[in-house]
Amino acid sequence: MAKHAAVDFEQLLSGQATDFPEIQILNETGEVVNPDLMPDLEDDQLVALMRQMVWSRVLDQRATALNRQGRLGFYAPTAGEEASQLASAFAMKKTDWLLGGYRDVPQLIQHGLPLAKAFLWSRGHVVGNEYPADLHALPPQIIIGAQYVQTAGVALGLKKNGSDEVAWTYTGDGGTSQGDFYEGVNFAGAFKAPAIFVVQNNGFAISVPRAKQTAAETLAQKAVAMGIPGIQVDGMDALAVYEVMKEARAFTAAGNGPVLIETLTYRYGPHTLSGDDPTRYRSKETDELWQKRDPLIRMRQFLTAKGLWDKNQEDTLIEQTKAEIKAAINEADQAPKQTVSRFLKDTYEVAPQNVKAQLAAYEAKEAK
Numbered sequence: 001m002a003k004h005a006a007v008d009f010e011q012l013l014s015g016q017a018t019d020f021p022e023i024q025i026l027n028e029t030g031e032v033v034n035p036d037l038m039p040d041l042e043d044d045q046l047v048a049l050m051r052q053m054v055w056s057r058v059l060d061q062r063a064t065a066l067n068r069q070g071r072l073g074f075y076a077p078t079a080g081e082e083a084s085q086l087a088s089a090f091a092m093k094k095t096d097w098l099l100g101g102y103r104d105v106p107q108l109i110q111h112g113l114p115l116a117k118a119f120l121w122s123r124g125h126v127v128g129n130e131y132p133a134d135l136h137a138l139p140p141q142i143i144i145g146a147q148y149v150q151t152a153g154v155a156l157g158l159k160k161n162g163s164d165e166v167a168w169t170y171t172g173d174g175g176t177s178q179g180d181f182y183e184g185v186n187f188a189g190a191f192k193a194p195a196i197f198v199v200q201n202n203g204f205a206i207s208v209p210r211a212k213q214t215a216a217e218t219l220a221q222k223a224v225a226m227g228i229p230g231i232q233v234d235g236m237d238a239l240a241v242y243e244v245m246k247e248a249r250a251f252t253a254a255g256n257g258p259v260l261i262e263t264l265t266y267r268y269g270p271h272t273l274s275g276d277d278p279t280r281y282r283s284k285e286t287d288e289l290w291q292k293r294d295p296l297i298r299m300r301q302f303l304t305a306k307g308l309w310d311k312n313q314e315d316t317l318i319e320q321t322k323a324e325i326k327a328a329i330n331e332a333d334q335a336p337k338q339t340v341s342r343f344l345k346d347t348y349e350v351a352p353q354n355v356k357a358q359l360a361a362y363e364a365k366e367a368k
Contacts, residue, residue, distance in 0.1 A: 013229045013251045013259065020220040022264060023244055024234040028293050030301030039243040047308055049090050049238060050299050051317055053082040056106040057296060058321040060269070063122075067273045071329060073123045076103040077269030083295035084200050084235035084263040085170075086110065091245035097154050097167040098137040099147045103200075103267075104170045111137055115328035120335055126346065127335050136165070145175040148184030148197060155193035155258070166253050168196040174205020176222060177213050185260060189226040192257035196248050199262045200235065206271045207281040223260035235263030236293045239302075266290040339366050 011017055025034045032038065041049070060079045066072040078085065081103070089098070089107040098104075098111050105118050112135040121128030121139060129139045138154075141147035151169040158165050175181055176199055188195045199219050203210050216222060223230030229251070233244045241263060248259040268291070270276035303309035341362040348355055 020218045020232045022232050023240050025239040026237045026298045030298040052086045055321050056082045062325045076272045080266045080268040083238035084265040087238040087241040088245040091242050095165050099151045099169040100140050102140045116331040119332040145178030145180035149180045152184040152188040155195035166194045170198045173201040173210050186226045188258040189228040194252045195258040197260045202265050202267045220262040228258050230260045232262045235265030236295045238299050
């Protein structure tokens with residue numbers, strides 16, 4: 001889709017739009033191409049957003065290494081999606097409710113999940129699902145698209161409680177082919193629940209290209225069927241993602257119902273580190289094209305031109321992040337081993353007699 005020089009958010013958010021332009025503020029070289037849409041972020045906020053994106057890239061690199069060392073379990077790479085993930089979350093409030101998928105761990109950590117708990121979640125440790133009381137989030141959903149149904153329910157609850165909070169969620173382009181996607185968005189639309197549904201269109205549902213998933217020209221236009229606004233944004237442009245998300249939050253928090261946002265992005269790594277080989281379904285030319293669109297490159301060039309960023313800052317941040325990750329993985333290593341008795345207690349609020357007997361036997365064995 002063409003990148004329009006001017007965007008009428010009022011029309012897009014009215015749900016009456018018939019065109020879905022790819023909204024962009026920064027081009028691939030970090031130049032501002034849509035000054036009218038520049039977000040009202042102060043210099044320190046721009047730097048804070050860049051810091052989160054660099055942090056996420058380092059986390060991805062270190063998590064990949066830790067996985068290959070056997071120190072992490074399941075891991076879905078995030079490199080390339082930093083603008084889509086972190087800039088969208090940057091527009092939300094700490095009191096808003098985040099319901100992410102398995103690739104959305106960076107947003108969850110920035111929203112308040114301790115990094116060590118994120119590592120434990122990757123290992124399948126129950127402590128990774130024990131969240132701080134003030135963290136408004138649910139653990140990452142493994143079932144594709146299921147978080148969309150959960151988000152609709154949480155958002156309706158917020159509306160019924162008269163809250164000014166918003167629920168937001170993510171899925172990939174493949175998730176839009178799931179029934180839960182349509183059910184969740186339709187339900188939220190019917191009840192005007194305060195929800196934002198983000199579709200991170202990285203081009204492939206594991207190995208299935210976007211063109212073979214749907215005949216729709218855009219994924220944003222799927223919102224039309226549910227009677228809600230749909231917006232498409234350059235997912236490699238942090239400023240554009242932030243501005244779209246900010247507008248969407250203001251719209252839905254005002255009682256106008258949900259918004260669907262499609263971010264056009266790319267994952268540089270495999271779908272997960274569990275055996276996927278992207279070279280079997282992605283060409284070298286495609287990878288090189290998207291490498292040129294790297295969200296860190298354009299944000300780095302934009303901030304450098306403004307005198308807000310330099311190599312020393314970034315190098316220092318990289319080393320700080322590595323130290324943070326090292327401390328967190330060591331903390332995760334100290335977590336107590338899981339026990340069968342704990343699993344049984346977590347499964348049954350009131351255990352039947354046969355389970356009580358098993359529980360007593362396991363507790364006696366574990367006490368030795």
